[in-house]
Amino acid sequence: MNLTESWRIGPVEVPTRVALAPMAGVSVQAFRRQGRRFGAGLVCSEMVSCAGIEHRNERTLGYLRVGADEHPLAIQIFGSEPATMAEAARMVEAAGADIVDMNFGCPVRKVTKTGAGAHLLEDAALACRITEAVADAVSVPVTVKMRRGVDNGSRACLDLGPRLVEAGAAALTLHPRSAKQMYTGYADHSLTAELVELVDVPVIASGDVTAPAQARALIEQTGASAVMIGRGAQGNPWAIREILSSDSAQPSREEVAAELIVFVRETVRELGEHRASGFLKKFYGWYLGHGRFPKPFKQELVQLRSTDEVVTRLLAAAPGAAPLVDALEAGLPDATDEVLLDRLPISIYGGG
Numbered sequence: 001m002n003l004t005e006s007w008r009i010g011p012v013e014v015p016t017r018v019a020l021a022p023m024a025g026v027s028v029q030a031f032r033r034q035g036r037r038f039g040a041g042l043v044c045s046e047m048v049s050c051a052g053i054e055h056r057n058e059r060t061l062g063y064l065r066v067g068a069d070e071h072p073l074a075i076q077i078f079g080s081e082p083a084t085m086a087e088a089a090r091m092v093e094a095a096g097a098d099i100v101d102m103n104f105g106c107p108v109r110k111v112t113k114t115g116a117g118a119h120l121l122e123d124a125a126l127a128c129r130i131t132e133a134v135a136d137a138v139s140v141p142v143t144v145k146m147r148r149g150v151d152n153g154s155r156a157c158l159d160l161g162p163r164l165v166e167a168g169a170a171a172l173t174l175h176p177r178s179a180k181q182m183y184t185g186y187a188d189h190s191l192t193a194e195l196v197e198l199v200d201v202p203v204i205a206s207g208d209v210t211a212p213a214q215a216r217a218l219i220e221q222t223g224a225s226a227v228m229i230g231r232g233a234q235g236n237p238w239a240i241r242e243i244l245s246s247d248s249a250q251p252s253r254e255e256v257a258a259e260l261i262v263f264v265r266e267t268v269r270e271l272g273e274h275r276a277s278g279f280l281k282k283f284y285g286w287y288l289g290h291g292r293f294p295k296p297f298k299q300e301l302v303q304l305r306s307t308d309e310v311v312t313r314l315l316a317a318a319p320g321a322a323p324l325v326d327a328l329e330a331g332l333p334d335a336t337d338e339v340l341l342d343r344l345p346i347s348i349y350g351g352g
């Protein structure tokens with residue numbers, strides 16, 4: 001199985017068989033474009049995320065930057081109102097989404113109680129109406145990301161999947177844990193194999209993918225068109241490269257520092273210093289772990305007041321990172337090519 005082979009979602013060509021998972025509180029633009037650079041064939045935004053609903057924070061998710069180097073890019077939306085979802089879909093299509101992805105899997109109660117996310121796994125009629133409305137509203141492919149069902153042992157995805165395809169879904173991503181499981185236990189990819197048998201659109205397998213042999217085996221055993229990597233890529237874009245190439249060479253300290261510095265700077269540009277400095281703290285542990293830097297170093301970074309200080313400290317710890325940072329930044333597309341999508345309707349956050 002060649003994971004570097006391209007495949008299609010409707011008319012959209014996806015260059016490799018590894019997709020980067022949408023993750024609320026993680027999938028900022030820097031994460032998505034870094035994922036593409038390391039070989040992810042498809043990246044997904046978290047435009048309207050579980051965290052956004054949870055915190056009812058309009059400012060957090062009220063805008064989204066789409067860069068020229070992110071394509072193919074899926075933008076994920078969620079909600080429970082077909083008409084509002086259709087409106088949101090039109091907006092993200094206009095902002096440059098190559099694919100509109102819908103979240104039918106978020107297990108967080110603040111989301112499900114609004115009728116969105118994993119709730120839709122138990123309301124097939126509404127899920128289909130939403131899919132139809134969104135597919136009718138845009139000309140780009142519409143995809144659905146779902147869990148196996150709400151309750152442990154549920155097989156709801158197998159009933160729902162084919163109906164969503166009939167309603168217009170051009171691909172399905174399955175994370176075969178139940179909503180109740182959250183992230184405990186394991187993803188039961190025997191359901192992924194069953195879903196592949198039932199639908200004639202590509203299925204993406206999400207859940208517990210971390211290593212090359214396992215990713216290959218998952219595709220071979222399930223017939224999925226691609227694997228999606230989430231937690232395994234947090235602070236670790238090298239995992240994507242490793243899965244694609246089976247080259248297990250670990251990054252040098254300089255490379256790690258350089259990637260983190262660029263990530264920090266881009267995230268500050270996107271979120272502003274105030275929000276970025278809190279947002280980034282979890283990334284320090286993710287990047288610097290894996291035995292790459294001594295443990296106390298992470299603590300030191302977390303306590304620094306500004307992201308400028310973080311960058312200075314990283315450069316002091318790995319001086320050879322400076323030319324790598326320059327090279328990475330020189331490769332970034334011109335910011336004037338970016339599309340800025342803002343003023344999203346509050347109702348799709350579950351607020352209002």
Ligand SMILES: Cc1cc2nc3c(=O)[nH]c(=O)nc-3n(C[C@H](O)[C@H](O)[C@H](O)COP(=O)(O)O)c2cc1C
Pocket residue numbers: 021022023024025026046049050076103105106145175206207208209228229230231232
């Ligand atoms: C912090 C976090 C946030 C997530 N946010 C989203 C989200 O906004 N939309 C979504 O469809 N899935 C979300 N997921 C689920 C992931 O996309 C993925 O399906 C799941 O983590 C299993 O894959 P993994 O084992 O590779 O992490 C999230 C997962 C995590 C850990």
